Every structure is written in C-alpha cells, then in structure tokens.
Amino acid sequence: MENLGVGKVLLVEDDERLAALIAHFLTQHxxxxxxxxxxxxxxxxxxxxxxxxxxLDLMLPGQSGLHVCREIRAISDIPIVILTAKEDDLDHILGLESGADDYVIKPIKPPVLLARLRALQRRQVPQDSVRGALEFGRLVIDRSCREVRLGAQVIDLTTMEFELLWLLASAAGTLLSRDDILNRMRGIAFDGLNRSVDVYISKLRGKLNDNPREPVCIKTIWGKGYLFNPFAWEV
Known part of the structure; x- marks a missing residue:
C-alpha cells in the first residue's frame, strides 16, 4: 500500500458553505x-x-456517496468517514456495508468530527513502530505489516475490520460486549441502536469463512456480545 500523507483529508461535501466551515476548522487543528x-x-x-x-457526504450530485465509498474502498483501505443527515439506522448500515469506517450525523459538530479523525489517526500507527503477531492455527494476524493470512490466503480487510479483528483476537476466549468494543474502537458507548459492530462482525465472518448461521470462529453470545474462539482455526 502506498504511503499516504499524514494529516491530509479529502472532504467530499456538496454544501460549499458547510465544506468551507469544516475545512477551516480542521486546518486550524x-x-x-x-x-x-x-x-x-x-x-x-x-x-x-x-x-x-x-x-464523505452521502447525498451528492453526480454520484452518490455510497458509490464513491465503494470506488475508493476497491483500491484503498484508508479510513472513510461518512456524513449523513439521516438518523435512520439503515442508512448507517448501508454506509458501513459499502466500506466506511465511521459516520457522523448532521448537523455536524466540528469538534466531534475532529475527535473521530484523531481516533482514526491513532489507529494508523507507522508500521515500523508496531510489532507483534497473533497466531491461531491457520489464522495469522500480523500487526507489523497489518496483514491477515488464513492458510496460504491473504485476507483483504479495511482499517476498521483489521482493528476489530485484532481487538477480538487479543482478547481470545474472553467475551466482549458491544459496549466494550465501541468504547475501545471509537471511544463512545453503545447506544442500543447502533448496529455498526454487528455489521463489522458480519463482514469479518464472511471474509474468514465463518458460517454466518452457525458461527464458530467469532461466536455471538446472545444479549451479551462476541467471543473470538482461539481453537476454531486449528487444522
């Protein structure tokens, strides 16, 4: 993956006044x-x-934000934050399913957006400052090069998917609630309606060949959370 410039933000927003406000605020920081x-x-x-x-705003002229999100995600795993005026949970799920890592609801509070961007920055630690790999039979999660291998296959994960898998695997055999996961991943508490964790878990299961109907690798403990099974990857 190409080394991208630190602190550079591409803002895709059709409201030019709002875009100017956000750009000015982020530039000041x-x-x-x-x-x-x-x-x-x-x-x-x-x-x-x-x-x-x-x-990335979702409602755009020319092409929708969801289309743009899929285009960028097809060639890059950098973080994507979607802006949406809709509080409908389905709208957020569609964005996450298209490859977004996070979302902010309009009307936008610039300090909230700034906090989300800084949280994403903290996850993008330079590779030479991170060491360590987790191995579970055929599954290897290498944090030094941010690579996941299942046997001979390299699994393509987005930034948020990798961070979630690393979090779950680091706590292998331990139950993590949605609240735990969101607090560690985004610094916010699970509000009871946010389905982002479920979306990411579903995407991880698909990429890791875990049966979505009867998952054994990343187990759902109903009403409590998720558990990474350290023995599911043994040959």
Whole structure:
C-alpha cells in the first residue's frame, strides 16, 4: 500500500458553505484539507491528492456517496468517514456495508468530527513502530505489516475490520460486549441502536469463512456480545 500523507483529508461535501466551515476548522487543528463538491470528481481527487482519510457526504450530485465509498474502498483501505443527515439506522448500515469506517450525523459538530479523525489517526500507527503477531492455527494476524493470512490466503480487510479483528483476537476466549468494543474502537458507548459492530462482525465472518448461521470462529453470545474462539482455526 502506498504511503499516504499524514494529516491530509479529502472532504467530499456538496454544501460549499458547510465544506468551507469544516475545512477551516480542521486546518486550524493541523490537517491539510482538499474539498470537492461532486461525487463524480471524488475518485480523481482522491488519486491526485492521496489523502490519509476521506470525509464523505452521502447525498451528492453526480454520484452518490455510497458509490464513491465503494470506488475508493476497491483500491484503498484508508479510513472513510461518512456524513449523513439521516438518523435512520439503515442508512448507517448501508454506509458501513459499502466500506466506511465511521459516520457522523448532521448537523455536524466540528469538534466531534475532529475527535473521530484523531481516533482514526491513532489507529494508523507507522508500521515500523508496531510489532507483534497473533497466531491461531491457520489464522495469522500480523500487526507489523497489518496483514491477515488464513492458510496460504491473504485476507483483504479495511482499517476498521483489521482493528476489530485484532481487538477480538487479543482478547481470545474472553467475551466482549458491544459496549466494550465501541468504547475501545471509537471511544463512545453503545447506544442500543447502533448496529455498526454487528455489521463489522458480519463482514469479518464472511471474509474468514465463518458460517454466518452457525458461527464458530467469532461466536455471538446472545444479549451479551462476541467471543473470538482461539481453537476454531486449528487444522
């Protein structure tokens, strides 16, 4: 993966006044921001600007934010934060299913967005400062190169998927509630309606060949949370 510039944010937002406000606020806090206002120019801007993170509105002229999200995710695993005016849980799930790592609901509070971006930055630790790998039979999770291997197959994970898998695997055999997971991953408490953890767990199961109807690798403990089974990967 190409080394992307630290602190560079691509902001895709059709409301130019809001975009200017966000860009000004983030610039004051040390970010370099490039703003575009149409979905059909977002990918070209991404390739040219090489941001560290993308902040993406869902409702855009030219192409939808979901389409842009899928385009970027097809070629990069950098964090994507979606902006949505909808509080509908389904809207958030669609964004996460399209490859987004996080979301912020409009009207946007710039300090909240800043906190989310800084949290994502903290997860993007330079590879030479991170060491360690977890091995569970055929499954190897290598944090030094952020690579996951299942036997001879390299599993392609987004930033958030990798962090969630590392969190679960680091606590192998221990039950983690959704509250635990969200507090560690995003610094916020599970509100009872947020389904993002369930979405990411489902995506991980699919990529790791875990049976979604009767999962044995990442188990659901109903009403309590999730448990990573350290013995499921043995040959």
């Amino acid at each position: 040390g970010f370099e921001v490039r703003a575009v206002h149409r979905g059909d120019v977002a990918l070209a801007a991404f390739l040219e600007f090489k941001p560290r993170v993308v902040v």
